[in-house]
Amino acid sequence: MVLAELGGRISRALQQMSNATVIDEDVLKECLNEISRALFSADVQFKMVQNMQANIKKIVNLEELAAGHNKRRIIQEAVFNELCNMLDPGKPAFVPKKGKPNVIMFVGLQGSGKTTTCTKYAYYYQKKGWKPALVCADTFRAGAFDQLKQNATKAKIPFYGSYTETDPVKIAQEGVDTFKKESCDLIIVDTSGRHKQEAALFEEMRQVAEVTKPDLVIFVMDSSIGQAAFDQAQAFKQSAAVGAVIVTKMDGHAKGGGALSAVAATKSPIIFLGTGEHMDEFEVFEVKPFVSRLLGRGDWSGFVDK
Amino acid sequence: FSTLVQSVAGKSSLEKSDLEPALKALKDGLMAKNVAEEIAEKLCESVAASLVGKKLGSFTRITSTVRSAMEEALLRILTPKRSVDILRDVQVAKEQGRPFVIVFVGVNGVGKSTNLAKVAYWLQQHGVSVMMAACDTFRSGAVEQLRTHARRLQISVFERGYEKDPAVVAKEAIREAARMKQDVVLVDTAGRMQDNEPLMRALSKLINVNEPDLVLFVGEALVGNDGVDQLMKFNQALADMSTNSTERLIDGILLTKFDTIDDKVGAALSMVYISGAPVVFVGCGQTYTDLKRLNVKSIIKTLLD
Numbered sequence: 001m002v003l004a005e006l007g008g009r010i011s012r013a014l015q016q017m018s019n020a021t022v023i024d025e026d027v028l029k030e031c032l033n034e035i036s037r038a039l040f041s042a043d044v045q046f047k048m049v050q051n052m053q054a055n056i057k058k059i060v061n062l063e064e065l066a067a068g069h070n071k072r073r074i075i076q077e078a079v080f081n082e083l084c085n086m087l088d089p090g091k092p093a094f095v096p097k098k099g100k101p102n103v104i105m106f107v108g109l110q111g112s113g114k115t116t117t118c119t120k121y122a123y124y125y126q127k128k129g130w131k132p133a134l135v136c137a138d139t140f141r142a143g144a145f146d147q148l149k150q151n152a153t154k155a156k157i158p159f160y161g162s163y164t165e166t167d168p169v170k171i172a173q174e175g176v177d178t179f180k181k182e183s184c185d186l187i188i189v190d191t192s193g194r195h196k197q198e199a200a201l202f203e204e205m206r207q208v209a210e211v212t213k214p215d216l217v218i219f220v221m222d223s224s225i226g227q228a229a230f231d232q233a234q235a236f237k238q239s240a241a242v243g244a245v246i247v248t249k250m251d252g253h254a255k256g257g258g259a260l261s262a263v264a265a266t267k268s269p270i271i272f273l274g275t276g277e278h279m280d281e282f283e284v285f286e287v288k289p290f291v292s293r294l295l296g297r298g299d300w301s302g303f304v305d306k
Numbered sequence: 307f308s309t310l311v312q313s314v315a316g317k318s319s320l321e322k323s324d325l326e327p328a329l330k331a332l333k334d335g336l337m338a339k340n341v342a343e344e345i346a347e348k349l350c351e352s353v354a355a356s357l358v359g360k361k362l363g364s365f366t367r368i369t370s371t372v373r374s375a376m377e378e379a380l381l382r383i384l385t386p387k388r389s390v391d392i393l394r395d396v397q398v399a400k401e402q403g404r405p406f407v408i409v410f411v412g413v414n415g416v417g418k419s420t421n422l423a424k425v426a427y428w429l430q431q432h433g434v435s436v437m438m439a440a441c442d443t444f445r446s447g448a449v450e451q452l453r454t455h456a457r458r459l460q461i462s463v464f465e466r467g468y469e470k471d472p473a474v475v476a477k478e479a480i481r482e483a484a485r486m487k488q489d490v491v492l493v494d495t496a497g498r499m500q501d502n503e504p505l506m507r508a509l510s511k512l513i514n515v516n517e518p519d520l521v522l523f524v525g526e527a528l529v530g531n532d533g534v535d536q537l538m539k540f541n542q543a544l545a546d547m548s549t550n551s552t553e554r555l556i557d558g559i560l561l562t563k564f565d566t567i568d569d570k571v572g573a574a575l576s577m578v579y580i581s582g583a584p585v586v587f588v589g590c591g592q593t594y595t596d597l598k599r600l601n602v603k604s605i606i607k608t609l610l611d
């Protein structure tokens with residue numbers, strides 16, 4: 001998993017610092033610079049990296065550290081905490097509850113992987129004995145309904161959509177109502193791709209949410225996204241009650257730092273990773289074990305249980 | 307920076323250490339605008355190299371000297387060395403009695419099919435007849451997507467359904483276009499990750515077999531550091547797996563989703579820097595008319611703002 005590369009680079013930077021005989025201003029600076037470079041080249045938002053650097057510098061006041069204190073440990077702990085804060089929004093995501101119709105709405109930028117991920121999500125739960133269903137509330141993109149229909153058919157999951165109706169709000173409502181009547185317990189609503197610069201598209205998203213009353217809104221983000229990630233994710237959060245993030249295309253080469261920005265911007269945890277174009281290329285993501293694994297090597301082990 | 311200016315003013319020539327604070331600020335600025343870290347670093351290094359040893363004019367500040375050197379470097383990079391004039395080249399092919407073939411390639415979901423349709427519309431507007439070739443035979447709905455665009459634009463589309471060899475479908479499409487005396491064939495391909503060897507191999511095959519006139523790399527303006535890797539590896543795959551005598555590379559870039567990034571325009575620079583290929587079109591919306599040319603001046607201004 002590619003985010004782990006970042007962990008490796010950070011660990012190495014800290015290791016190098018540990019190799020220095022004295023830890024002075026220069027050694028700390030070099031270490032923090034290397035960590036920042038690692039974060040930048042993984043597409044973490046510029047401001048977040050700067051804040052992190054500033055926070056660590058604040059915590060690690062070299063002059064005030066009495067000679068007896070373990071400087072390395074203090075620095076490492078500060079780095080660890082900052083990374084945890086970035087990845088871990090502190091509250092778990094909504095988990096679908098059996099015995100009631102859970103409505104899950106997928107939102108995100110154009111081409112991020114919503115439609116593909118909807119089926120993966122449905123398929124994942126179907127294998128666990130759930131009764132999922134898919135609603136295509138994308139009436140905009142050419143071929144959108146065919147795409148969802150072909151995916152759903154392959155996975156043997158019921159679907160709802162229309163070739164003629166142009167109002168996504170209407171389809172969303174009808175689809176959710178239909179599947180509630182058929183006592184599906186996981187009703188997944190796929191929506192069109194949109195971006196914050198087009199207000200009408202965000203308004204449409206609000207309306208779909210209003211009629212479907214989702215239990216969970218999932219923001220789908222492409223792992224290769226750069227510095228625009230934070231602003232876009234934040235705008236989605238402001239217009240829809242985003243409660244979880246899924247990061248797609250993790251089978252690519254991107255280091256996925258844009259995802260960290262999305263977590264920060266939506267204050268929502270990552271729940272799954274997409275790792276390929278096929279239905280079963282989907283992994284559960286758990287923040288705590290991930291952070292531990294990311295940093296839980298060598299010197300880090302002491303902090304993990306804190 | 308006033309102290310800096312004083313300390314240097316008396317010196318005979320600029321040293322690297324004099325430039326560092328200004329360069330660091332410039333690099334940070336570029337990265338915040340979504341220029342890939344590696345590219346921002348290289349650019350700053352080359353600007354430094356061009357200035358070290360130079361004399362600073364008596365009343366110039368280091369920051370403005372560095373800035374104008376950077377501006378020059380950016381202009382040099384973003385001004386295309388190879389030019390792509392599609393309409394002219396289409397005419398030449400037409401005189402040779404064959405259709406002009408453009409293949410759209412890129413990673414998943416960047417906007418290949420949508421912008422292929424925009425290019426079709428643009429060609430139509432210039433009186434060029436177009437055929438689309440549905441050579442994404444993998445992704446669900448890909449054929450219907452292209453068919454929908456073709457219907458809306460009243461353009462013919464060549465399709466053979468799913469799970470066919472895209473190289474063969476493209477070949478048949480080109481033959482059909484020649485028979486029907488169409489000027490241009492626009493070949494849609496499936497998205498693929500640049501590290502996916504079998505898929506990259508299949509793409510090379512499509513290109514080797516069909517020898518298109520133009521290979522357009524479609525990349526989204528949203529992409530971060532990965533954009534550099536995408537272009538390098540697509541170029542590499544085309545070059546390495548080429549079976550023809552002349553090495554094949556990406557001829558041009560189609561930069562999409564330019565309407566979603568505000569001032570974070572850095573991907574344009576990263577992509578051009580790493581590939582040397584020109585940005586032929588910029589996609590800036592989801593309708594057929596949302597296809598523009600890159601405005602180099604305004605990109606540079608935004609990058610340095």
Ligand SMILES: Nc1nc2c(ncn2[C@@H]2O[C@H](COP(=O)(O)OP(=O)(O)OP(=O)(O)O)[C@@H](O)[C@H]2O)c(=O)[nH]1
Nearest residue numbers: 110111112113114115116193249274275276414415
């Ligand atoms: N390699 C890889 N490709 C993926 C993954 N998830 C989605 N894709 C591909 O990304 C492309 C876009 O996916 P879609 O599901 O159509 O994206 P979308 O967000 O629904 O797009 P719009 O509805 O147009 O906004 C398709 O080619 C998918 O096959 C993934 O985890 N890995």
Ligand SMILES: Nc1nc2c(ncn2[C@@H]2O[C@H](COP(=O)(O)OP(=O)(O)OP(=O)(O)O)[C@@H](O)[C@H]2O)c(=O)[nH]1
Nearest residue numbers: 110111414415416417418419420497563589590591
């Ligand atoms: N905002 C915006 N959206 C765009 C632009 N170009 C394409 N899109 C959208 O991006 C999404 C993906 O576009 P596609 O054309 O299907 O992308 P693709 O590269 O063919 O995808 P695959 O074939 O699945 O790899 C669609 O929702 C398009 O409407 C653009 O310039 N601006």
Ligand SMILES: [Mg+2]
Nearest residue numbers: 114115138191
């Ligand atoms: Mg979709």
Ligand SMILES: [Mg+2]
Nearest residue numbers: 418419442448
């Ligand atoms: Mg496509």
